[in-house]
Amino acid sequence: MNLKNLSDVLGLSQTTVSRALNGYPEVSELTRRRVIEAAQRYGYRPNPHATRLATGRAMAIGHVIPMSSQNSVMNPIFADFAAGANETYARHGYEMTLSIVRDEEVENKYRSMAETGSVDGIIASSPMISDPRIEVLNRIGLPFLVHGRSSATGYEYNWLDINNFRAFRVATEFLIHSGHRRIALLNGPEQLDFAFRRRRGYLDALRRNGVGHDPGLVRSSEMTEPFGHESVIELMRLEEPPTAFLTASILTAIGARRALHDLNILLGTEVSLVTHDDSLDYFGNSGTEPVFTSVRSSIRAAGRRSAQILLDIILGQREPPVTELWEAELVIGKSTGPGPHAGWSAGTGQ
Amino acid sequence: MNLKNLSDVLGLSQTTVSRALNGYPEVSELTRRRVIEAAQRYGYRPNPHATRLATGRAMAIGHVIPMSSQNSVMNPIFADFAAGANETYARHGYEMTLSIVRDEEVENKYRSMAETGSVDGIIASSPMISDPRIEVLNRIGLPFLVHGRSSATGYEYNWLDINNFRAFRVATEFLIHSGHRRIALLNGPEQLDFAFRRRRGYLDALRRNGVGHDPGLVRSSEMTEPFGHESVIELMRLEEPPTAFLTASILTAIGARRALHDLNILLGTEVSLVTHDDSLDYFGNSGTEPVFTSVRSSIRAAGRRSAQILLDIILGQREPPVTELWEAELVIGKSTGPGPHAGWSAGTGQ
DNA sequence: GTGAAAGCGCTAACAA
């Protein structure tokens, strides 16, 4: 059943039927009812390819994943973000096109997507501090939104980011206020913007509170379990070992935790471990020591929101650049609780 | 630059140019050269929407992820599988459409994809032993391929699966030959077909080797770290605790490992731990005890292959049902090595 | 070996 069939059945022109179905105002309510009813009855589904050809809109958003960031990308963060974005796309009749390409080919992929018009916009994730993708996308002229930021870029661009600076400042201050002075940071790769900001948040907390900074206590790498393990082993060998660890991912935290076990160090007594991830219910440091989490639901919400912003821009309902800084839903406590911890909400984001 | 422009420039008809570009035989070699050269020079890119409308092919494959399986799905397995599939799609000019929908809506999604023709085929992952999706897809008549199998389905369908039965039989036999008699299995959710087969492989190894089966040693759940932890704690409390653990995922193994630490049990001496995943380099049981892994590269290869099979079916180059059982690249050793362990390659798959 | 012309199913001026 196509538009022609349907209009024949109704004794109307294709135009009118099309208008009725697409909510154009100049159709009488009566006609609209009839049309919609008939469309339903006959199970009419517009052919998306025809629509795309006629309108020039692809009705699709591209998510391009550089293969190198697969580790970081195909993690729960991507999953939740994508799930959220998908909800929004579906509601607006858009599709999500996923491309996983080698780093060298990202630019080509963008370019061919733009040239063939196979997507109407692009979402780029996990940018580096200085990420060439942003310049490329700017040059190409395809609407795009960055999940995260790229601090060292001279271009204007749309982004939605979590306030990693504040999240890690808060976590660090929590440890400081618990009496710690030597706090290690097991950070992600610091060419990634979010990791860079996390370190700054950590440093800011030290500075604000007059705690000296020992660069030897900061390590940065792919956020794997082995990294957490090795780091703890090495750091605990220092003359003045840290009394607390702040980690950037659950895998790293797990590795760190195991290393502490291996060293027979009592978690929550001799050393504190604080991390930044979800589902850490059982992970509580010996029952009394809190963990620090940012819940997955906020990532999903960020996905929804990012998709909405991009669609708004594409549909001309919003003037770029659009920028939104979200506060992570911080939970300082033994488990993922219902909301932000009241005592730690002070301070502005960055 | 569209087809008309290009043909004008060349002084040829659109027909000829189209034929030349699409490799039709009736074009003279000279013309073809000219056309291809000009296309390149002018950066001609066919409009995919027009092609789709004209041919009725969507040039896209849908991957539909039920939201409930997000845990299992948005894990490295999905990532690697998708990366592999993407390679193949790209080579054939296909796109990958990712939909993450609530369980109740999966059927609707399939149906609407079929009715609107927005994809030419579908890949379904991680099926349950009895998975309603397969019947639905059969009824809908959209080509599809299942990554995994659905044992209790009365329908014919195309699938590509890893031989989980054999993989877990081999792992179990390894433990038996190492002298273990009480081997615990920390399995995934057993309504999932792969988990079901893994248990059967485990049971088969016990039976073949005359080792008694204690159902109390088999546990099954979402493959999380807490599950591994709790299971070990509980099982080690038994009057006759296991002397070895076989786990189905790295997260579970990590949890199990930590529990053994918590209990002050020496891994590789008092208890063995064997798992089934990748990147376990540092995870080796105290240096002497092997781990058991199926490497991620084989998942990526499975993605490539699955995509190829589906495309072949769509293009009519292969008669369904196509079924392929792959042997996992097993590595019995301390780290992910180069290939299967020779001593354990006997026996047929299932 | 090449071309003319119809058509894929929809949208959007323009007319009425």
Place this chain on the structure above:
DNA sequence: TTGTTAGCGCTTTCAC
């Protein structure tokens, strides 16, 4: 408020 008509850019018969 509705209809006529001309595309969108490609593929594909059919004729030459």
